[in-house]
Amino acid sequence: MSTTNGMSDRGKVAIVGSGLIGTCWAALFASAGYPVCLYDIGEEQLANSRKNVKNSLMKLEEDGLSRGSSTAEEALSRITSTTSLAEALQGAVYVQESTMESVEFKQKIFAEMDSLASPTTILASSTSTIPASSFTEGLKHRCRCLVVHPVNPPLYLTLTELVPAPWTEPSVVDRAYEIMQSIGQTPIRLQKEVLGFAVNRLQYALLAESWRLVKDGVLSVEDVDKVMSEGLGPRYAFYGPFGVVHLNAAGVRDYCTRYATGIRRVLADAGETPTFEEPEVIRELEDSLQKLLPVERMADHSAERAQKLAELAKLKRKLKMD
Incomplete structure (x- = not known):
C-alpha cells in the first residue's frame, strides 16, 4: 500500500547483491510499494544495477504487469543503494541475498548479515540448489533464515520456492510467504529441506x-x-x-x-x-x-x-x- 506522496508505508527491504536476480527483486519490491536498499561492493556495480532496475520497472509498466498501482518513476524513487552492508540492513524487515552460488561465500555473507541485522529481520537467500542448513547452522539467529528461490526471470514467472532449514521458525516461513504474496509472487512452501528443492x-x-x-x-x-x-x-x-x-x-x-x-x-x-x-x-x-x-x-x-x-x-x- 502506498501513501499519498508515492512513498511506501511498508517495511524496508534490503537486496544484497545487485546482479540480474537482485535487480529483478528490487524492481518487484519497489513496484509493490516497498522501500528498497540495494547493496553491492562497488559503485560501478550499483550504477549498472540502477539502470537495470529502471529498465525492469519500465518494462513491467509497459506490459501492464506492475505489482502495484504506482508508476515506474514512483517505484524507482523508493530505491536507494549503498556499498555499506550495515547501512543496507539498518531498519530492514526483510533481506533477500542474491550473491554467488557458493556455500563458502554464503556462509560468510550470512554471518555478516546475522551480526548486523535486527534479530527480527528475515534473512532469505535466492540460491537455486544450496540448502539453507549448509550456510546458516552456526548463526546466532539461524531461526530467521531460509531459502526464497525465484524462477528466472522472476519479472514474468511468479513461482517462488520457500525452503526452511530444520531450525527455521514456522512464523518466519509464514511471514516470508505473506511478503511474497504482497509483491505478486506465487509462493510454495516446502515442508522440509530436500536437495535441489522442487523446481x-x-x-x-x-x-x-x-x-x-x-x-x-x-x-x-x-x-x-x-x-x-x-x-x-x-x-x-x-x-x-x-x-x-x-x-x-x-x-x-x-x-x-x-x-x-x-x-x-x-x-x-x-x-x-x-x-x-x-x-x-x-x-x-x-x-x-x-x-x-x-x-x-x-x-x-x-x-x-x-x-x-x-x-x-x-x-x-x-x-x-x-
Missing part, C-alpha cells in the same frame, strides 16, 4: 529423460524440445502434472487405475541417470541449438524469451480476472 528436482528429472532420448537415438534435439513447447508445455502452463492427469481421465483415481502399470513399466525402462558429460550428446545438442539459438546472439534470445513470457503472464492475469 530443479522436477526440471532435472525431465532433463535426464530428454538427454536419454537424444543419446539413445530416439528423438532429435529439435523434436525433444517440440514435445514440450508444442505438447506438454502448454498444458503445464495452466495445470501441473497432477492437474493434467486428473483432466486426462475421469479424475486422478481413474487415471491411476488405468495407467499405473504402464507408468511403472515405462519408468523401469528409463535407464541410468546420465552424467551430463557425454561428449557425443553435448556435441549433438550444441550443433542443433547453435543453429536455432546462436550463442553470439544470446542477449537477443533472452530478450525474446522475456517478451514471450510477458505475453503469457498478461494472458494468465487476464484469465484470472475474467
Whole structure:
C-alpha cells in the first residue's frame, strides 16, 4: 500500500547483491510499494544495477504487469543503494541475498548479515540448489533464515520456492510467504529441506529423460524440445502434472487405475541417470541449438524469451480476472 506522496508505508527491504536476480527483486519490491536498499561492493556495480532496475520497472509498466498501482518513476524513487552492508540492513524487515552460488561465500555473507541485522529481520537467500542448513547452522539467529528461490526471470514467472532449514521458525516461513504474496509472487512452501528443492528436482528429472532420448537415438534435439513447447508445455502452463492427469481421465483415481502399470513399466525402462558429460550428446545438442539459438546472439534470445513470457503472464492475469 502506498501513501499519498508515492512513498511506501511498508517495511524496508534490503537486496544484497545487485546482479540480474537482485535487480529483478528490487524492481518487484519497489513496484509493490516497498522501500528498497540495494547493496553491492562497488559503485560501478550499483550504477549498472540502477539502470537495470529502471529498465525492469519500465518494462513491467509497459506490459501492464506492475505489482502495484504506482508508476515506474514512483517505484524507482523508493530505491536507494549503498556499498555499506550495515547501512543496507539498518531498519530492514526483510533481506533477500542474491550473491554467488557458493556455500563458502554464503556462509560468510550470512554471518555478516546475522551480526548486523535486527534479530527480527528475515534473512532469505535466492540460491537455486544450496540448502539453507549448509550456510546458516552456526548463526546466532539461524531461526530467521531460509531459502526464497525465484524462477528466472522472476519479472514474468511468479513461482517462488520457500525452503526452511530444520531450525527455521514456522512464523518466519509464514511471514516470508505473506511478503511474497504482497509483491505478486506465487509462493510454495516446502515442508522440509530436500536437495535441489522442487523446481530443479522436477526440471532435472525431465532433463535426464530428454538427454536419454537424444543419446539413445530416439528423438532429435529439435523434436525433444517440440514435445514440450508444442505438447506438454502448454498444458503445464495452466495445470501441473497432477492437474493434467486428473483432466486426462475421469479424475486422478481413474487415471491411476488405468495407467499405473504402464507408468511403472515405462519408468523401469528409463535407464541410468546420465552424467551430463557425454561428449557425443553435448556435441549433438550444441550443433542443433547453435543453429536455432546462436550463442553470439544470446542477449537477443533472452530478450525474446522475456517478451514471450510477458505475453503469457498478461494472458494468465487476464484469465484470472475474467
